[in-house]
Amino acid sequence: MPIQTAWKPPSNPKLEQYLNPTKLCNPNHPKIVETAKKLSCCAKNPKEAAINVFYFVRDSIKWYAFPQKLLTAEEVLNCEYGTCYNKATLQIALLRCLNIPARYKHQKIRFELYLRAIPTGKISEFFLSLYPSQVITTFAEVYLNGKWVSASTTFDKQYNPERAKDWDGEKNVSSFKGDEIIEEMGTTAEIYKPDVEEVWKKVEEKKLSKELITMFEEILKLHSDLRRFNLKIEKNLNNLMEKTFKPPKD
16 A cells, blocks of 8 residues: 555546556555655655655666666666666656556657667667667656646756756656657556567567677666766866856956
């Protein structure tokens, strides 16, 4: 059962499916319950709790371009890196644990938007052999104050400050711009990612060793961390320049 909160879940029976556990998204798992309690201990209402969950998932789990298999919410909690759909699973489990209805939202985008995050050469060629030209990005929608609000935690702030938008619990937040979205693919109470399953079928067909796949994943982690490092250096240098060349006060 969800933990005791200062608020009650909505009484609308149509929302029950967005509070219930699923195979991969179990809000009753002890690790999920423990984390949800920590994130909501000072929250006075569902919106405050949802905002705390949003920032925790967005920035504590780093995004990278590796096609992770579908994970349970508690598995994602133990990950240092995650994909849009697995981060959404954790976010939704934490929200449901806190009596806040949440669901998956799906949008079709061009794969080239992700290709920019992949090293060029053989690695990008390998990715192109696995994916179609259009892919589905998945993130969470939260039911607050009588309406559904998009709350994408796909990119962490350290990796992509522009796309990792802040969220106030009221306005829709998506990681992709309107002209980048090819098609709205609807919402689901349970994770639905046939595209990921298709990718791993192709990987199996190529008969790649586990060692090679692990090495490939580690390369993508390092590549994403290199971007974070460069952005941090840039920010620190700009701050230093501002302080050094700050015009004197009159």
